[in-house]
Amino acid sequence: MSSQFNNDQWSSLFWFICGLVFCIASLNHGVGDLHNPGTGFTPFLAGLAISVFSVIGFVKSTLRQKKGIGWKSPMKGAMWGRALLAVGALFAYSFLLPSLGFTLCTALCVSFLFRVGKFYRWSVAIAGGVVTAFATYGLFVALLKVQLPKGPWGF
Amino acid sequence: METLSGILIGLQVACEPINLFFCFVGVTIGTLIGVLPGIGPLATISILLPVTFHAPPLSGIIMLAGVYYGALYGGSTTSILVNIPGEAASVVTCLDGYQMALQGRAGPALGIAAFGSFIAGTLGIVGLMLAAPPLARMALQFGPPEYFSLVILGLMMLTFLARGAMWKSLIMAAAGIFLGSVGIDVMSGSERFTFNIAELADGIGIAPVAMGLFGISEVLLNIEQSTERSVFKTKIKHLFPSARDWAASVLPILRGSVIGFFLGILPGGGAVISSFVSYAVEKKVSKHPEKFGTGAIEGVAGPESANNSASAGAFIPLLTLGIPSNPVTAILLGAMIVFGMQPGPLLLSQHPNLFWGTVASMYVGNCMLLALNLPLIGIWVKILKVPYAILFPLILLFCLIGVYSINNSITEMLIMIVFGVIGYFFKKFEFEAAPLILAMVLGPMFDVALRRSLLLAGGDATTFITRPISAVLLGSAFLILIFPLLPWFKKKRKVIEEMKD
Numbered sequence: 001m002s003s004q005f006n007n008d009q010w011s012s013l014f015w016f017i018c019g020l021v022f023c024i025a026s027l028n029h030g031v032g033d034l035h036n037p038g039t040g041f042t043p044f045l046a047g048l049a050i051s052v053f054s055v056i057g058f059v060k061s062t063l064r065q066k067k068g069i070g071w072k073s074p075m076k077g078a079m080w081g082r083a084l085l086a087v088g089a090l091f092a093y094s095f096l097l098p099s100l101g102f103t104l105c106t107a108l109c110v111s112f113l114f115r116v117g118k119f120y121r122w123s124v125a126i127a128g129g130v131v132t133a134f135a136t137y138g139l140f141v142a143l144l145k146v147q148l149p150k151g152p153w154g155f
Numbered sequence: 156m157e158t159l160s161g162i163l164i165g166l167q168v169a170c171e172p173i174n175l176f177f178c179f180v181g182v183t184i185g186t187l188i189g190v191l192p193g194i195g196p197l198a199t200i201s202i203l204l205p206v207t208f209h210a211p212p213l214s215g216i217i218m219l220a221g222v223y224y225g226a227l228y229g230g231s232t233t234s235i236l237v238n239i240p241g242e243a244a245s246v247v248t249c250l251d252g253y254q255m256a257l258q259g260r261a262g263p264a265l266g267i268a269a270f271g272s273f274i275a276g277t278l279g280i281v282g283l284m285l286a287a288p289p290l291a292r293m294a295l296q297f298g299p300p301e302y303f304s305l306v307i308l309g310l311m312m313l314t315f316l317a318r319g320a321m322w323k324s325l326i327m328a329a330a331g332i333f334l335g336s337v338g339i340d341v342m343s344g345s346e347r348f349t350f351n352i353a354e355l356a357d358g359i360g361i362a363p364v365a366m367g368l369f370g371i372s373e374v375l376l377n378i379e380q381s382t383e384r385s386v387f388k389t390k391i392k393h394l395f396p397s398a399r400d401w402a403a404s405v406l407p408i409l410r411g412s413v414i415g416f417f418l419g420i421l422p423g424g425g426a427v428i429s430s431f432v433s434y435a436v437e438k439k440v441s442k443h444p445e446k447f448g449t450g451a452i453e454g455v456a457g458p459e460s461a462n463n464s465a466s467a468g469a470f471i472p473l474l475t476l477g478i479p480s481n482p483v484t485a486i487l488l489g490a491m492i493v494f495g496m497q498p499g500p501l502l503l504s505q506h507p508n509l510f511w512g513t514v515a516s517m518y519v520g521n522c523m524l525l526a527l528n529l530p531l532i533g534i535w536v537k538i539l540k541v542p543y544a545i546l547f548p549l550i551l552l553f554c555l556i557g558v559y560s561i562n563n564s565i566t567e568m569l570i571m572i573v574f575g576v577i578g579y580f581f582k583k584f585e586f587e588a589a590p591l592i593l594a595m596v597l598g599p600m601f602d603v604a605l606r607r608s609l610l611l612a613g614g615d616a617t618t619f620i621t622r623p624i625s626a627v628l629l630g631s632a633f634l635i636l637i638f639p640l641l642p643w644f645k646k647k648r649k650v651i652e653e654m655k656d
Binding site (some may be wrong): 007008011012015018019021022025029033034035036037038039040041042043045046047049050053054056057071074075078079080081084086087091093094095098105109110113114116118120122127129132136139140145146148153 | 203209265320321323326329330332333342343345347348371374375376380384471523526542543544547548549551552553556559560563565568569572575576579580583584585586598601602605606607613614615616617
């Protein structure tokens with residue numbers, strides 16, 4: 001038997017804590033009773049259900065652990081660095097969009113993502129990013145009249 | 156007579172130029188994403204949802220529905236030519252479709268998949284036309300306890316049929332109910348879990364969550380793998396199946412249509428399950444079951460028909476009861492609510508144009524798909540060769556623009572990204588997001604139905620089991636909950652999971 005918790009034990013523990021937090025947060029909104037269920041009634045039941053199901057999950061995964069199913073890294077064999085860089089780019093895009101404007105922000109983000117995806121040369125990635133930025137500007141702003149943030153340059 | 160006049164109204168509405176245009180756009184995009192592995196109808200509908208907000212409501216719904224059944228058509232192409240299913244419902248098609256392609260019979264395989272899909276889709280729509288009005292009339296008798304029990308049944312079905320351990324699916328469903336409760340409580344008017352964020356006052360938007368859980372997370376998982384696709388190199392000929400192929404396929408197509416339609420109606424059922432069941436049935440009734448897996452055309456015709464028929468069946472609970480039977484229809488429900496329409500028994504009487512227009516547009520869309528799939532097969536094969544390194548930045552960009560354009564909100568963009576990361580870890584730890592999104596959409600209905608039932612019954616919780624319809628629904632949900640404890644069902648569920656893997 002492995003001494004370390006397996007994946008399901010960790011995830012059920014995580015959800016147990018989430019369930020408790022949801023229950024406590026719901027109490028602040030007033031759970032009420034069966035005669036007069038309050039605002040927090042349904043979320044409280046949801047939190048309670050999460051905790052109960054996670055206890056069931058923990059018990060089941062503990063039994064599986066006794067059969068030798070231990071921790072298996074979910075990141076093993078995956079190039080998770082790419083996913084991390086992509087998420088970073090998405091967050092950066094969201095924060096920079098209002099100040100840099102759609103076109104510049106899109107060109108920068110897409111260039112970076114092209115580079116992340118297949119290690120295209122920077123020149124190729126930037127060219128792809130700029131073309132994409134102007135093409136999507138044309139499609140969404142000029143054609144579909146979607147309002148997107150303008151940068152200091154007016155586009 | 157009522158149905159006939161409804162169909163005529165529907166055809167009139169569906170054939171308006173703007174609706175034809177949106178239907179064409181929907182089925183084309185649907186086929187495209189069905190062809191492309193790594194992005195399914197759920198992610199695409201989520202991504203396109205904000206775009207439809209700029210269109211007339213009916214046109215938007217027609218387009219999203221077109222994406223759904225279009226993807227089921229397109230999914231077979233990659234299964235047959237690349238041995239990679241374009242989306243989950245085409246997994247089974249790989250087994251015999253790819254083998255047929257290896258034997259130089261890619262043409263008949265693609266042909267029968269397209270014709271089978273067309274026939275089944277058409278039969279499914281006829282079933283939808285006939286079954287929906289009486290069901291809607293029956294649903295008018297539903298009160299809050301019945302709706303509560305129906306939601307419970309839908310969630311139980313979906314958690315039962317979802318991949319992986321049932322406790323995980325149940326957690327997902329409960330988490331969805333919790334997320335659905337964020338925002339202003341319609342019964343008391345007070346805010347819940349909004350943290351003074353204005354965007355949360357109306358609840359967490361279904362579009363950012365769905366785009367994050369299904370669109371962003373899918374991309375993140377795909378880019379961390381370095382799989383290269385190799386398209387089957389052969390000249391695709393004889394797309395029109397021979398008389399012998401037709402003879403072998405007619406009964407599987409009809410059986411697949413019936414199986415798909417009824418499994419599509421069931422909450423939690425749908426295209427994926429119906430394709431597996433159809434394949435199993437065809438293998439069972441075949442005189443040569445040993446040929447399955449080696450290029451039997453019945454193994455393509457049955458499942459491809461079933462998954463398309465299921466897409467029509469899935470609209471029945473959505474349009475008549477307001478209950479989505481799978482995550483795709485859950486997002487369509489969200490779209491309808493955003494458009495100011497409440498799907499349910501009153502939809503047929505209050506918005507007949509929308510109801511019959513959507514149904515008729517599906518028939519028109521099926522005709523368009525038949526025209527798209529066969530003559531344009533060469534283009535779809537070329538699209539398959541576009542590297543994912545070029546596709547994924549565009550998918551992410553469309554997600555970002557799409558979610559921003561709903562309310563011009565950076566907060567919703569951030570919500571989408573956060574849910575993208577959450578969805579990524581859900582998949583890493585084998586939690587399926589489908590029950591969560593379904594529960595999140597149904598959450599407000601669940602909340603109101605539960606509390607209103609208790610208020611009306613004076614706090615008497617037995618109201619759910621003393622009313623006959625509610626009791627039957629709740630009893631069915633309870634049976635589904637205890638099924639996995641029975642050894643026979645445990646074994647069957649394991650078989651389904653193994654087939655999905």
